[in-house]
């Protein structure tokens with residue numbers, strides 16, 4: 470359960486938007502945390518997908534990441 474994100478300046482609820490590159494790829498953030506299990510042993514790192522939260526009033530944009538359940 471995630472509570473609504475609010476703009477610190479306007480106090481209004483931020484809109485969650487998917488963020489992509491100009492080429493249409495989703496952004497991904499690679500952490501230094503190795504994956505659990507065999508992939509981590511092979512050197513794979515945990516990957517997070519950021520979601521943009523945009524203030525409809527002033528346009529402030531924040532990126533939030535959370536772990537994707539596999």
Ligand SMILES: [Zn+2]
Nearest residue numbers: 476479524527
């Ligand atoms: Zn705002």
